[in-house]
Amino acid sequence: MDYKKYIAEKLKVEGVSEDEIYSSIALPPNTEMGDYALPCFKFAKVLRKSPVAIAEELKNGYATDEVISEVSAVNGYLNFKVNKGGFTAGVLEKIAKEGAKYGSSDMGKGKTICIDYSSVNIAKPFHIGHLSTTVIGGALYKLYKFLGYDVVGINHLGDYGTQFGKLICAYKHWGNKEEVEKGGIHAVNDLYVKFNTEADEEMEREAREYFRLIESGDKEANEIFEWFKSLTLKYVKGIYDKLGVTFDSYAGERFYTDKMQPVIDELREMNLLKESEGAQIVDLEKYNLAPCLILRSDGASLYATRDLAAAVYRKQTYDFCKCLYVVAYQQNLHFKQVFKVLELMGKEWAKDLVHVAYGMVSLEDGAMSTRKGKVVWLEDVINKCIEKAYSIIEEKNPDLENKSQIAEQVGVGAVIFGALYNSKIKDIVFSYDKVLSFEGETSVYVQYTCARANSVLLKAGEKGSIPQNYQPNAQEYEVVKTLATFPDILKDAAEKYEPSIVTRFAVDLAQKFNKFYIDCKILTAEGDAKKFRLALTNATLQTLKNALSILGIGVPEKM
Ligand code: ARG
Numbered sequence: 001m002d003y004k005k006y007i008a009e010k011l012k013v014e015g016v017s018e019d020e021i022y023s024s025i026a027l028p029p030n031t032e033m034g035d036y037a038l039p040c041f042k043f044a045k046v047l048r049k050s051p052v053a054i055a056e057e058l059k060n061g062y063a064t065d066e067v068i069s070e071v072s073a074v075n076g077y078l079n080f081k082v083n084k085g086g087f088t089a090g091v092l093e094k095i096a097k098e099g100a101k102y103g104s105s106d107m108g109k110g111k112t113i114c115i116d117y118s119s120v121n122i123a124k125p126f127h128i129g130h131l132s133t134t135v136i137g138g139a140l141y142k143l144y145k146f147l148g149y150d151v152v153g154i155n156h157l158g159d160y161g162t163q164f165g166k167l168i169c170a171y172k173h174w175g176n177k178e179e180v181e182k183g184g185i186h187a188v189n190d191l192y193v194k195f196n197t198e199a200d201e202e203m204e205r206e207a208r209e210y211f212r213l214i215e216s217g218d219k220e221a222n223e224i225f226e227w228f229k230s231l232t233l234k235y236v237k238g239i240y241d242k243l244g245v246t247f248d249s250y251a252g253e254r255f256y257t258d259k260m261q262p263v264i265d266e267l268r269e270m271n272l273l274k275e276s277e278g279a280q281i282v283d284l285e286k287y288n289l290a291p292c293l294i295l296r297s298d299g300a301s302l303y304a305t306r307d308l309a310a311a312v313y314r315k316q317t318y319d320f321c322k323c324l325y326v327v328a329y330q331q332n333l334h335f336k337q338v339f340k341v342l343e344l345m346g347k348e349w350a351k352d353l354v355h356v357a358y359g360m361v362s363l364e365d366g367a368m369s370t371r372k373g374k375v376v377w378l379e380d381v382i383n384k385c386i387e388k389a390y391s392i393i394e395e396k397n398p399d400l401e402n403k404s405q406i407a408e409q410v411g412v413g414a415v416i417f418g419a420l421y422n423s424k425i426k427d428i429v430f431s432y433d434k435v436l437s438f439e440g441e442t443s444v445y446v447q448y449t450c451a452r453a454n455s456v457l458l459k460a461g462e463k464g465s466i467p468q469n470y471q472p473n474a475q476e477y478e479v480v481k482t483l484a485t486f487p488d489i490l491k492d493a494a495e496k497y498e499p500s501i502v503t504r505f506a507v508d509l510a511q512k513f514n515k516f517y518i519d520c521k522i523l524t525a526e527g528d529a530k531k532f533r534l535a536l537t538n539a540t541l542q543t544l545k546n547a548l549s550i551l552g553i554g555v556p557e558k559m
Helices: 003-010 019-024 040-047 051-061 084-101 129-147 163-174 179-200 199-217 217-244 251-268 301-320 327-344 348-352 379-397 405-421 443-459 474-496 499-518 527-551
Strands: 037-040 066-073 077-081 112-116 151-152 275-276 279-282 291-294 322-328 351-359 361-363 426-431
Touching: 003 019, 003 037, 003 066, 003 077, 037 051, 051 066, 051 077, 077 084, 084 474, 084 527, 112 129, 112 301, 129 151, 129 179, 129 217, 129 322, 129 351, 129 361, 129 379, 129 405, 129 426, 129 474, 129 527, 151 301, 163 179, 163 199, 179 217, 179 279, 199 217, 217 379, 217 405, 251 275, 251 301, 279 327, 279 351, 279 443, 291 327, 301 322, 301 327, 322 327, 327 348, 327 351, 348 351, 348 405, 379 405, 405 426, 405 443, 405 499, 405 527, 443 499, 443 527, 474 499, 474 527, 499 527
Parallel strands: 112 151, 112 322, 322 351, 361 426
Antiparallel strands: 037 077, 066 077, 275 279, 279 291
16 A cells, blocks of 8 residues: 555645645654654745644644554654554565565556676686676666566677787687687686796787788687686576576677778768878767777777767667666776767767666775686686685584585575675675575575564464554564565665665565564464464565575575
8 A cells, every 4th residue: 555645645735836835755764753744844935834833734634543553743844654553564464465476566567778798808807896786786676687687688799909919818828629628717817827927929910910910800719718718607697596696688899890890980971080190089088088989099999989989889789778888997997988979979868878886896805806807706706705605504403404405505595695785886895604694694594584473483384464453563564564664665676776775675674574573472372473474484485585585595494
């Protein structure tokens, strides 16, 4: 039931529309005061009365009923208390009815959102720096789907550039097929590192030549390149499977090789291209931005050129209502430039491009360093978390069945949740102990709460029911109110591109449930109280599962 709507329909304020009243009704910061509040300050001008007098008058004219049980006027606010019993029954009935769909919506029906995320670089390490883009993008992907959107997940592969010439050159000099087949992406990376530390002038020259060969379609050069690419993709897909993220397109930078020219022509026709020291640029001085480089003096295209072509292609292909780029804040300038150039080209949809920026991740035991191959591979972080989860389980609950499977759910969950707990723009220091703590604000804590709820329901052998006119106590009501916010939480998270809103909700709900669990007997309660508490336990379990599944985190039945 939409309480705000119910209140707005009943309240009549002269000269103020129902819509306006509706959107002014808010949750009071202090829940003692009420469940909803209408600040009367903004009506003072229209009504030529003090807010205090307006609130008082409105209060006198409002008849309470079985939905709204109490109305009070305090300091210019009109406060409403809902009938707790009715509200509670409504929330639990909705969750029971909707189950795994609770919180979903059809607000996105008929609309497409593109999400460019993870976007790995071929033949380069997939390291802890890629964690955020992968899990933020993965969570937004699932979130928008849950809200009814068509979502296109795009892995904009970094598969274009002179480094591939270097790689082929290194391979030709030092590599051999068996070793690379066996060592996979690690072996390829070693070759690259070796080139960067050992190559001489002559090899640098050869590398440029190999790059030219790839570009001109040389068969051998392209075969080696494609081979490195398939090794990289095979490797990262293993990690994506673990993290539960998927893509609908792997169209990377190379894909746009033949799609840049039309964009360049268009820029030229619109007189947007300018020569500067032999290069072709779009001057953005007027907008306080550095120029956007389109072609280097040797005629080569740039990262930005390919992003311009990619944006045009995506609009044509998917007709998105929004295209998100989940990329580190280090690329703020790049995206400002690209979006501005598209706007100057008259693409009205440039306003629908969003750079979803996030902060850096470093490990507690020393920042990561990409220099000279000293890299923290994401795979190692995930595996270490799984191992640690296993030993914690071994210690706490050695008789548990399916220990390995549960350790994987717990370990992977900890990595994802750890990366999504803070607002995305903040830099994170990743700590194994912190993300795997049973007591902290962690996925382990939430998963453990689910296992606890599950065990109560198993012991009871039933899922409870919602008794007529049940009046919840304070702890029960706190849980109910939190459950009720879930659909709005998801919309808010989607609007702000902020998965941390979902992780925080999960922790908050788990905390409130645990307070209820400790303060109120469930299995030994009697009659209506027992039925209700089981139903509340079941609703909490369902809602936590829904929240975790949006984040890509599984829920073990036992822990
Ligand atoms: N591969 C790039 C990097 O690692 C990220 C690509 C992001 N997407 C884009 N359309 N520019 O920095």
